[in-house]
Amino acid sequence: MLENVNPSKTAAWKKLKEHFKVMEFVQMQDLFASNSKRAEEFHILWDSLLLDFSKNKITSETLNLLLELAEEVKLKEAIDKLICGSKINVTEDRAVLHTAARSFSGHKTILDGGFCVSDEVVKTRQKIKDFTSQVESGQYVGATGKPFTDVINIGIGGSDLGPKMVVEALANYKNHLNVHFISNIDDDYLFPLLNRLNPETTLVLVVSKTFTTQETIENAKHIKAWLDSQLKGEISKHLVAVSSAPSEAIAFGVKAENIFPMWDFIGGRFSLWSSVGLSIALALGYDHFEDLLKGAYKLDVHFQEEAFDKNIPVILALLSIWYNNFYQYETEAVVPYSSLLKSLPAHLQQMIMESNGKDKNREGIPVNYQTGTLIWGEVGATAQHAFFQLFHQGTKVVPIDFIGFKKPYFPKDKTNHDILMSNFFGQTEALLNGKRGSRQSADELDMLKNFRDFEGNKPTNTMLFEKLTPDTLGKIIAIYEHKTFVQGIIWNIFSFDQFGVEYGKVLAKNIQNEIKTKKVSKHDSSTSFLLDYYLSE
Numbered sequence: 001m002l003e004n005v006n007p008s009k010t011a012a013w014k015k016l017k018e019h020f021k022v023m024e025f026v027q028m029q030d031l032f033a034s035n036s037k038r039a040e041e042f043h044i045l046w047d048s049l050l051l052d053f054s055k056n057k058i059t060s061e062t063l064n065l066l067l068e069l070a071e072e073v074k075l076k077e078a079i080d081k082l083i084c085g086s087k088i089n090v091t092e093d094r095a096v097l098h099t100a101a102r103s104f105s106g107h108k109t110i111l112d113g114g115f116c117v118s119d120e121v122v123k124t125r126q127k128i129k130d131f132t133s134q135v136e137s138g139q140y141v142g143a144t145g146k147p148f149t150d151v152i153n154i155g156i157g158g159s160d161l162g163p164k165m166v167v168e169a170l171a172n173y174k175n176h177l178n179v180h181f182i183s184n185i186d187d188d189y190l191f192p193l194l195n196r197l198n199p200e201t202t203l204v205l206v207v208s209k210t211f212t213t214q215e216t217i218e219n220a221k222h223i224k225a226w227l228d229s230q231l232k233g234e235i236s237k238h239l240v241a242v243s244s245a246p247s248e249a250i251a252f253g254v255k256a257e258n259i260f261p262m263w264d265f266i267g268g269r270f271s272l273w274s275s276v277g278l279s280i281a282l283a284l285g286y287d288h289f290e291d292l293l294k295g296a297y298k299l300d301v302h303f304q305e306e307a308f309d310k311n312i313p314v315i316l317a318l319l320s321i322w323y324n325n326f327y328q329y330e331t332e333a334v335v336p337y338s339s340l341l342k343s344l345p346a347h348l349q350q351m352i353m354e355s356n357g358k359d360k361n362r363e364g365i366p367v368n369y370q371t372g373t374l375i376w377g378e379v380g381a382t383a384q385h386a387f388f389q390l391f392h393q394g395t396k397v398v399p400i401d402f403i404g405f406k407k408p409y410f411p412k413d414k415t416n417h418d419i420l421m422s423n424f425f426g427q428t429e430a431l432l433n434g435k436r437g438s439r440q441s442a443d444e445l446d447m448l449k450n451f452r453d454f455e456g457n458k459p460t461n462t463m464l465f466e467k468l469t470p471d472t473l474g475k476i477i478a479i480y481e482h483k484t485f486v487q488g489i490i491w492n493i494f495s496f497d498q499f500g501v502e503y504g505k506v507l508a509k510n511i512q513n514e515i516k517t518k519k520v521s522k523h524d525s526s527t528s529f530l531l532d533y534y535l536s537e
Contacts, residue, residue: 002081002088003074004362007490008369012069019065020326027457028057028432044310046302048466049475051312055432056319056399056459057327066318067308069490075314078489083304085109085117085265089496090362096496097263098270098481099300102293102474117265124261128278129286131240131258135203136175136285143234148203149178152193152223153279155207156183156215158268159242161350162477165343166272166292167283169473172340172409179283182223185215190222199230205240205279209262211248214509224253242275267496269351270481288470295474303482313482316401316461320483321490323399323459324373332373333391336403337380337424338468344403345377348480355484355495362492371491380404381423391431393454400460402428403476407467431458 007013032038032054042054042063058066081088085095100109100117109117134140138147153163160183167179180193204223208216227235236258241249244262260275272280273293281289299312308314323329334345356372378386380402391398404424408417434456463479465472488495511531514520520531 010072052462101273149201159207162272165347211245291470295471296478299478317486334377358493
């Protein structure tokens with residue numbers, strides 16, 4: 001069990017409230033002017049990552065008080081419980097062990113009843129490796145004896161967003177297999193895709209814990225029918241399942257040997273490290289998939305063992321708490337300066353907002369403080385021509401994480417990369433310092449000068465990695481996973497259920513029956529009005 005500590009009742013929180021009165025109108029430009037070594041004091045250099053968090057509205061006192069808060073809420077004990085497999089997902093009576101799926105420590109993690117997570121992880125990794133190599137090499141073939149060229153991953157939520165993001169991000173490491181992701185029930189996307197593919201050379205992964213997820217199963221039925229019509233029913237070699245319901249998968253037509261496990265101690269939004277990552281292994285080859293796991297594992301060790309003042313996820317989480325709960329900045333942006341990371345913000349939206357969008361504490365009592373942050377973002381250069389204007393001159397303050405890389409994948413000519421990174425550095429500098437125009441002699445130019453001025457003092461974190469590799473991407477994802485966990489511990493909420501989403505699905509199923517029968521039951525007046533209009537001829 002986790003400690004129930006209301007953060008707003010701690011001594012550190014009360015000190016932070018008083019400290020905020022001093023800091024509220026402090027200008028970061030003044031902090032830099034008074035301390036020429038500020039960047040040296042507020043950065044962490046670890047492995048291939050430099051985190052510069054000096055461009056934040058903090059002093060050494062701020063950071064020390066935030067660290068006191070982490071101690072008071074028993075964060076170290078919570079981290080140890082996460083890693084060792086305690087049932088910290090109390091509302092669902094489960095351990096939370098996505099870290100075990102990427103562990104290479106050799107440590108045995110045993111759950112109640114004697115189930116050895118570590119042994120199961122090793123066995124499943126070997127199965128993924130063997131299957132991937134057989135498909136890659138052409139040993140495992142389809143019904144007509146042809147090797148596979150394309151893979152369709154059917155899943156939604158964590159069974160789609162994470163793997164899709166990784167496959168996109170590591171496109172430079174992919175093999176000859178083309179992996180396609182289907183999540184939404186959208187015939188306008190599905191059927192054009194199928195028209196482009198050859199069923200003889202297409203492998204289909206159905207990723208669903210219960211094998212009853214409506215969006216996934218309906219899409220799977222359509223694709224199964226497409227295979228059936230072309231291959232005359234000989235489709236079992238084309239079907240693979242990732243599920244905790246093997247009997248349901250077998251009934252659907254999947255051979256038992258083609259079923260990979262999905263464990264209940266890993267939540268969907270943290271599952272790309274498990275069998276859910278089979279699409280990643282198929283797209284990149286198993287060795288690159290393992291490099292991804294190892295990168296995340298290195299970060300796990302850092303998270304568990306490093307002192308909090310040099311602990312990357314902890315520092316990022318504490319800064320987020322400072323802005324969300326004291327400055328009342330409700331949103332955070334993530335801006336990667338790599339087009340390959342275009343789907344990272346979407347993956348982080350699910351990871352963070354589904355985890356920490358909670359209004360009850362761990363005792364079931366409504367919280368008296370803000371939880372969760374709104375996450376959004378876009379690729380750097382694109383974002384500069386979209387919403388950066390609001391960052392610079394808007395009335396809302398949005399703390400931003402900048403993610404960049406010292407070296408491009410293709411090293412022959414760094415000209416474009418240097419231009420990209422000059423924007424990376426220039427934007428954080430502009431957000432810090434702002435701009436003051438020189439005074440003109442003419443009155444009308446004085447007025448125009450005001451429109452060109454902006455005050456700066458906008459907080460940013462800069463994460464600078466050596467290069468975008470599987471190892472690096474594993475670290476990036478793990479940083480945000482652990483940041484999310486730390487925030488949940490401080491806010492005294494359960495981060496690993498999502499009952500709000502599940503209730504919406506229940507209502508949707510009820511409405512589907514009403515649409516089918518064209519008999520609308522009692523709803524609020526707005527929903528009834530909309531359904532009546534939808535069903536009208």
